[in-house]
Amino acid sequence: MQASSHIPHDVSYLDYKGKHKGLLAWILSTDHKRIALLYMFSMMTLFLVGVLLGLAMKLELIAPGKTIMGAQDYNAVFTVHGVIMIFMIVVPGLPAVFGNFLLPIMIGAKDVAFPKLNLFSWYVYIAGAILVIISVLFGDGSPDTGWTFYAPYSFKTGTNMLPAIFGAFVLGFSSILTGLNFIVTIHRLRAPGMSWTKMPLFPWTIYGTAWIQLLATPVVGITLVLVSLERIFGIGVFDPALGGDPILYQHLFWIYSHPAVYIMILPAMGAISEVIPTFSQKHIFGYKAIVASTLAIAFVGYFVWGHHMFTSGMSGTAQYTFSILTFLVAIPSAIKVFNWISTMYKGSISLETPFYWAASFIFVFMIGGLSGLVLGALATDVYVHDTAFVVAHFHFIVFGGVGFAFFAAIHYWFPKMFGRMYDTTWANVGWIVFFIGFLALYSPMFYLGLQGMPRRYYDYLEQFHAANILSTLGSWVMTFGLAIVLINLFRSAKSGPIAGANPWNGKTLEWTVPSPPPVENFEEIPVYGEKDGPYEY
Amino acid sequence: MQHEKTHIVPYRTYLIILVALLIFTLLSVKITAIELGGLTVAAALIFASLKSYLVLTYFMHLKFDKIYIRIMVGFVFAVFLAVIIITFLDYYFR
Amino acid sequence: MSQVIHHDEHYDAEGSKIGMWLFIFTELLLFGGLFIIYSVYRFSNQDAFHLAAEELNRTVGTINTIILLVSSMTIAMSTSALQKKQKKTTLALLGVTLLLGLVFLVNKYFEWGTKFEHGIFPGSQYMLDHLSQGEILFFGLYFVMTGLHALHIIVGMVVIGFAYAGVRSGRVNADRAALLENSGLYWHLVDLIWIFLFPLFYLIH
Numbered sequence: 001m002q003a004s005s006h007i008p009h010d011v012s013y014l015d016y017k018g019k020h021k022g023l024l025a026w027i028l029s030t031d032h033k034r035i036a037l038l039y040m041f042s043m044m045t046l047f048l049v050g051v052l053l054g055l056a057m058k059l060e061l062i063a064p065g066k067t068i069m070g071a072q073d074y075n076a077v078f079t080v081h082g083v084i085m086i087f088m089i090v091v092p093g094l095p096a097v098f099g100n101f102l103l104p105i106m107i108g109a110k111d112v113a114f115p116k117l118n119l120f121s122w123y124v125y126i127a128g129a130i131l132v133i134i135s136v137l138f139g140d141g142s143p144d145t146g147w148t149f150y151a152p153y154s155f156k157t158g159t160n161m162l163p164a165i166f167g168a169f170v171l172g173f174s175s176i177l178t179g180l181n182f183i184v185t186i187h188r189l190r191a192p193g194m195s196w197t198k199m200p201l202f203p204w205t206i207y208g209t210a211w212i213q214l215l216a217t218p219v220v221g222i223t224l225v226l227v228s229l230e231r232i233f234g235i236g237v238f239d240p241a242l243g244g245d246p247i248l249y250q251h252l253f254w255i256y257s258h259p260a261v262y263i264m265i266l267p268a269m270g271a272i273s274e275v276i277p278t279f280s281q282k283h284i285f286g287y288k289a290i291v292a293s294t295l296a297i298a299f300v301g302y303f304v305w306g307h308h309m310f311t312s313g314m315s316g317t318a319q320y321t322f323s324i325l326t327f328l329v330a331i332p333s334a335i336k337v338f339n340w341i342s343t344m345y346k347g348s349i350s351l352e353t354p355f356y357w358a359a360s361f362i363f364v365f366m367i368g369g370l371s372g373l374v375l376g377a378l379a380t381d382v383y384v385h386d387t388a389f390v391v392a393h394f395h396f397i398v399f400g401g402v403g404f405a406f407f408a409a410i411h412y413w414f415p416k417m418f419g420r421m422y423d424t425t426w427a428n429v430g431w432i433v434f435f436i437g438f439l440a441l442y443s444p445m446f447y448l449g450l451q452g453m454p455r456r457y458y459d460y461l462e463q464f465h466a467a468n469i470l471s472t473l474g475s476w477v478m479t480f481g482l483a484i485v486l487i488n489l490f491r492s493a494k495s496g497p498i499a500g501a502n503p504w505n506g507k508t509l510e511w512t513v514p515s516p517p518p519v520e521n522f523e524e525i526p527v528y529g530e531k532d533g534p535y536e537y
Numbered sequence: 538m539q540h541e542k543t544h545i546v547p548y549r550t551y552l553i554i555l556v557a558l559l560i561f562t563l564l565s566v567k568i569t570a571i572e573l574g575g576l577t578v579a580a581a582l583i584f585a586s587l588k589s590y591l592v593l594t595y596f597m598h599l600k601f602d603k604i605y606i607r608i609m610v611g612f613v614f615a616v617f618l619a620v621i622i623i624t625f626l627d628y629y630f631r
Numbered sequence: 632m633s634q635v636i637h638h639d640e641h642y643d644a645e646g647s648k649i650g651m652w653l654f655i656f657t658e659l660l661l662f663g664g665l666f667i668i669y670s671v672y673r674f675s676n677q678d679a680f681h682l683a684a685e686e687l688n689r690t691v692g693t694i695n696t697i698i699l700l701v702s703s704m705t706i707a708m709s710t711s712a713l714q715k716k717q718k719k720t721t722l723a724l725l726g727v728t729l730l731l732g733l734v735f736l737v738n739k740y741f742e743w744g745t746k747f748e749h750g751i752f753p754g755s756q757y758m759l760d761h762l763s764q765g766e767i768l769f770f771g772l773y774f775v776m777t778g779l780h781a782l783h784i785i786v787g788m789v790v791i792g793f794a795y796a797g798v799r800s801g802r803v804n805a806d807r808a809a810l811l812e813n814s815g816l817y818w819h820l821v822d823l824i825w826i827f828l829f830p831l832f833y834l835i836h
């Protein structure tokens with residue numbers, strides 16, 4: 001039973017020599033920390049592909065008319081950009097990387113509940129990614145439907161849709177298995193004495209997210225299967241020529257894909273809820289309110305999907321119901337922002353890189369969230385629907401929210417993951433360049449959308465030229481900032497100064513183990529006493 | 538971990554449940570053969586719900602498991618029901 | 632595996648049970664998506680659905696329902712038998728379950744076969760020429776939902792097969808019954824879905 005005794009506690013997970021050597025020691029490892037890094041490096045690669053596609057789009061839009069690509073290529077580029085960024089980066093991003101690495105350590109466990117299943121999920125993820133890449137490289141042209149695969153076009157278009165759709169299905173399966181694993185881990189493996197109300201906030205958001213992954217992903221799974229069957233056999237379910245209703249496709253697609261936004265943003269909020277108390281050296285303000293709002297967002301977020309369909313011809317009753325529900329989600333989100341700000345109030349704030357990222361997260365998240373209310377209100381949505389305004393909104397949330405939180409998280413937990421500290425000056429420079437580039441890239445799109453520039457076109461009217469130039473310039477600045485950040489991190493992982501076990505004076509359990517953590521995390525499973533808690537400064 | 542005592546369900550319980558399920562099945566076949574208009578669907582679904590309740594409670598051991606699994610199951614069914622109702626806010630009022 | 636971490640071998644019956652339940656939830660919502668589609672189209676094509684349902688054979692449907700219910704009982708009993716340390720009874724009950732699953736599939740095969748002979752299958756010209764849109768939708772859903780269900784029967788049988796092998800070799804025993812219990816849960820899920828499929832497709836007149 002106790003096969004662990006031969007793993008010495010002073011060997012870090014990075015140095016541990018198991019039965020396998022080299023790459024095999026990684027891709028056959030069931031250690032949650034190694035799996036987390038596997039996810040991180042595969043995502044980083046795919047992310048760079050997505051960034052290049054995004055840059056290509058912005059370059060096309062630097063001037064009206066055809067600049068570097070035509071309409072069909074542009075359609076393919078925004079489709080593949082969307083599929084990669086949504087299904088492979090932001091949906092699995094924080095749970096698969098930081099959830100895997102930190103969830104077991106933060107709750108005082110040696111690994112997740114099902115380590116082999118965890119490794120299997122990564123293989124499923126890779127399989128899904130390969131399928132999508134196949135759809136791009138082979139067959140009669142890259143998918144051109146947009147990442148939403150709207151029927152009936154998705155089964156009528158001549159492009160190579162099947163592998164892309166199946167790839168999205170497989171990626172969903174990976175996400176379900178990860179969620180399942182995390183829920184069981186949180187239920188069964190919390191350290192003795194760590195009651196639900198003493199669990200740190202990041203695991204709480206992972207828990208909420210995991211439930212959405214579990215309950216929403218299968219709905220899009222079956223929908224994508226139906227689209228494939230429609231393509232192959234013509235079953236008629238979404239085909240208006242056979243009596244099907246394409247709007248029903250939109251319902252089913254958004255039953256998943258709206259909650260998917262919360263899959264992305266909840267762990268991001270969780271990471272921010274860890275960073276802010278640490279760099280304010282103060283107990284998190286309103287722990288229970290944050291937990292409750294996490295669960296409320298997860299729950300209510302499940303029932304707001306129709307706000308993507310206000311112009312589709314839905315019934316009026318459905319429209320205003322969805323609108324009201326959408327406004328309800330804003331309340332728990334605002335509670336969180338309030339709590340973060342209150343945590344900083346009278347705290348002893350240290351201005352380190354993770355804090356900069358976290359603070360800018362709150363800033364862009366608020367802009368993204370408030371512009372979401374413009375889209376959630378019926379009258380204004382009709383005006384800006386399918387314009388660049390929507391693109392700006394969801395990039396502020398999805399990239400601004402998840403992306404900034406991801407970078408906050410990586411700068412926060414980097415010393416724990418690699419045992420080394422990064423160069424803080426370059427990290428800060430990278431942040432400010434990225435932040436300025438981000439604002440320059442996406443803010444003009446709000447203006448363009450309000451002026452009536454539609455999304456998903458490779459061309460536009462002359463009157464939109466100036467703002468588009470600013471946006472394209474922004475994309476270059478942001479990518480430059482991204483390069484600084486990434487190069488700094490890569491260099492530091494190899495040769496940065498050794499970081500101690502607890503460089504930020506954090507109070508959660510991951511800071512009680514050495515950096516990088518030993519293979520089994522804890523020599524002895526920690527026990528939470530009556531007065532212990534995750535944020536007792 | 539503490540040793541969790543497992544509850545052994547006697548064969549007889551399962552047999553009784555099966556008989557009940559079969560009776561419900563035959564009843565639902567009989568009742569839907571009668572022309573009841575809109576009530577036919579309701580009747581068929583009520584019998585299906587009763588049957589699934591029995592399967593969940595006895596065959597799937599919810600009666601003997603910890604309460605939180607029952608809560609989860611109830612929650613999932615409630616979520617699904619809510620999704621159907623909200624979808625019908627569109628189709629019913631269109 | 633290189634990283635022999637001790638809780639790899641750590642046995643947590645309740646943990647794996649929760650895991651199985653969570654997986655069942657995703658399966659329920661997978662079918663849930665189809666049930667949403669069914670209810671929407673039934674709502675908007677009531678007469679056509681009634682007409683199309685006449686094509687299905689109630690007797691075969693009822694027999695298949697009974698088969699699944701009985702098989703659900705036998706697999707439930709097998710867990711009790713295992714806990715009572717009656718290995719032979721356990722194996723016999725599992726064997727009966729597998730057999731009943733097979734009979735269900737054979738019935739389904741002939742049922743589908745008859746439909747195909749009558750020209751009723753997705754994308755057939757006969758359907759386009761002779762049936763209304765509502766009826767085409769009904770049969771589209773019929774094939775997808777019963778087909779997906781049959782797929783789950785097959786998966787369930789494979790899982791039960793593993794449990795059978797485990798019980799035989801003694802790896803699955805009264806103290807480590809999780810594999811058997813979980814394959815039982817999965818089989819009941821398959822039953823549960825059929826309990827709703829049956830009235831929705833066969834019992835509308």
